[in-house]
Amino acid sequence: MPSVQVIAVPGAEGAGRLRVPGEPDRHVPDLAAAMAELERAHRPRWVLPATDEVYPALLRSGVRLGRFHDLALTEGILLACAGEPGRPRNLAAAVARLRGLPEPADRPPPSRAEQPALFEPERATVPAHGDPLDAAQAVLADQQRRIDADPAPLRLLVAAESAGALAAAEMSHHGLPWRADVHDALLTELLGPRPAGGARPVRLAELAEQIAAAFGGTQVNPDAPASVVRAFKKAGIDVPSTRAWVLREVDHPAVAPLLQYKELARLWVAHGWSWLDTWVHEGRFRAEYVVGGVVSGRWATRGGAALQLPKALRTAVRADPGWVLVVADAAQLEPRVLAALSGDRKLAEVSTSVDLYASLAADSFDGDRAKAKVAMLSAMYGGTSGGAGPLLAVLRNRFPDAVGYVEQAARAGEAGELVRSRLGRTSPPPSAAWRALTGSFEQDEGTERKSRQAARNWGRFTRNFVVQASAADWALTVLASLRRRLAATAPDAQLVFFQHDEVLVHCPAERAATVASEVDSAAAEASRLVFGDTPVRFPLQAATVDCYADAK
DNA sequence: CGAACTTGCGCC
DNA sequence: AAAGGGCGCAAGTTCG
Incomplete structure (x- = not known):
């Protein structure tokens, strides 16, 4: 069912140009209003140079788009497929590439201090010369040709990426409901009252004194790893680093206050009062997502x-009165993705259980869930430390197709080849330095060792890429499906947060059942679209809660 | 003196 | 024998 395709290009001060098939090009003084009108009347497929140049302003005008193609994001995907992920993806660069001209660089991201103009035309990367509508149309046609020429289902990937860009802008627009008073109370409980002028909270000062006392009064700065290592050395203990998991194994009275200090200092520095002041306004945390x-x-x-x-x-994330949060969380997404990717029948059987690791443990690890998880993670990440090697061997024995799939990806990476996700997203090529290091012969022993290590490192990256990127394919497709469904059946529901395999919807309480049901449908639709007819199950569990901390 | 790097830890 | 994927952030340290 082909529908109207409308190209829109922003101009200065909220104006813009529109190209509707079969009509003369239009210059409109108020692009948002004109797009809103067209969206209501025709629900076209929109084509824009870049979401973040236009959509935030549209949202502020109350306009929400349906179907969409983002030229810059698509260009990025297609450049990666061609093994050239570093080249600029903005419209001006894309059209220059078509015409064999120099490609203007992508604009650096805006600093948060900048006051956003309506359409930020000074940031817009539309071509300086020629008609930007012609440029957009030419680039679109070329992108469609490249999409069709690729054996991977890039059409799905591009649609999901574009819809995701809209969803990301909507999430920033709505914001995650955030109770600053709850956050402040938590900080006060753990750190003591908020000190004036950003000074160290009393609880941290107390712990610092305890640490110094435990070292017998030695000067030690708990924020400086080198200082802590020196203090332990003086006490006759050699520690390779001050990482928490290292210190936990050390028997010394300073360890307990140090670990506590690190945990609380982290909270204070990363998500303390200044974070609250900077990022939470009018009860909302507005994240800026970088799609792609x-x-x-x-x-x-x-x-x-x-x-x-x-x-x-998460306790500070609370629904507004009369509203709820629907928290949809994929259970153990990556091993399921591996099962579907590899077509491993036995792993697919294991994946019918909601707790995949438990059922994997029952199948192969004498019921030891921790071992099953370590084995699976080491297959997907390429690690074999901490006794994971023998566990991985068990996994390889029982699930040769699944383990073989990631090991094949690792070998491809070690050889400098590109690997691809299920929908065709493509890994970047290794650097020239990597090729020089791994490609040369007649090396001395040290270089030889470094060369093998570089190859293995890149193999670990490509091994993980096929799983992580295919999981991202699925999650993005879920998001796109859910977004479309909510617009139809729960238009007052708001997407407010997305984190790799988890999505939060903020909606009126009476809408929760509808939203939860659409979550189920979106998961089923995404599984079918991305993996076709697979026996693997992808549970996406929806919990309806007032407070994020109460989900699962 | 600021830039660039290192360290460590938060999330998936 | 050993071998742990992806990110962002802030403080400390070192570089130029």
């Missing part, structure tokens, strides 16, 4: 460390 910010297709964030919110702070 990770080569695997995961999102990154800019500022606020939105994807590293400590679990302890």
Whole structure:
């Protein structure tokens, strides 16, 4: 069912240009209003140079888009597929590439201090010369050709990536409901009252004194690893580092206060009062997501460390009165993805259980869940430390297809080849330095060792890439499906948070059942779209709660 | 003196 | 024999 495709290009001061098939190009003084009108009347497939140049302003005007193609994100995906992920992806660069002209660089991300203009035209990377509508149309046609020429289902990937970009902007627009008073109370309980002028809280000062006392009054700065290592050395203990898991094995009276200090100092520094002041306003935490910010297709964030919110702070995430949070969390996504990718029948059987690791343990590890998990993680990450080697061997014996799949990806990486996700997202090529190091012959022993190590490192990256990127394919497809479904059946529901394999919806309480049901449908649809007819189950568990901390 | 690197830890 | 994927952030340290 082909539908109208409308190209929109932003201009200065909220104006813009529109190209609707079969109509003369239009210059509109208020692009948001014109797009809103077209969206209502035709629900077209929109084509824009870049989501973040236009959509935040549209959202502030109350406009939400449905179907969408983001030229810059698509260009990024296609460049990676061609083995050239470093080249600029903005519209001006893409059209320059088509015409054999120099490619203008991508603009650096805006600093948060910048006051956002309506369409930020000075940041817009539309071509300086020629008609930007012609440029967008030419690039779009070329992208469609490249998508069709690729054996991978890039059409799905591009649709999911574009929908994800809209969802990301909507999440920033709505914001995650955040109770600053609850957060402040938690900080006060753990650290003591908020000190003036950002000074060290009393609880940390007390712990620092205890640490110094435990070292017999030696000067020691608990924030400086080198200082702590020196203090232990003076006490006759050699520690290779001051990582928490290292210190935990050390028998010394300073260890307990040090571990406590590190934990609380981390909370204070990363998510203390100044974080609260900077990132939470009017009851909302507005993260800035960077769609396509990770080569695997995961999102990154800019500022606020939105994807590293400590679990302890989830208690501050509370639904508004009369509203609820629907928390949808994929259970053990990556091993299931590996089962589906590899077509391993036995692992697929194991994956019918919601607790995959428990059933894997029952199958192969005498019921020892911890061993089963270590074995699976070492297959997907390429690690064999801490006794994981023999466990991985058990896994390889029982599930040769699954383990063979990631080991094949590792060998490809060691050979400098590219690997791809299920939907065709492609790993970056190794650097020239890597090729020089691994490709040369007649090496001395030291270089030889370094060369093998570099190859193994890259193999670990590509081994993990096929799983992580395919999991991102699935999660992004879930998000796109859920977004479309909610617009149809629960339009007042808001997507407010997305973290790799978990999505939060904030909605009126009476809408929760509908949202939860759409979560189920989205998971089923994504599994079918990404993995086709697979026996592997991908549970996406939806919990309806008032407080994020109460989910699972 | 600021830039660049290192360390350590939070999340998945 | 040993071999742990992806990110962001802030403080300390070293570099230039």
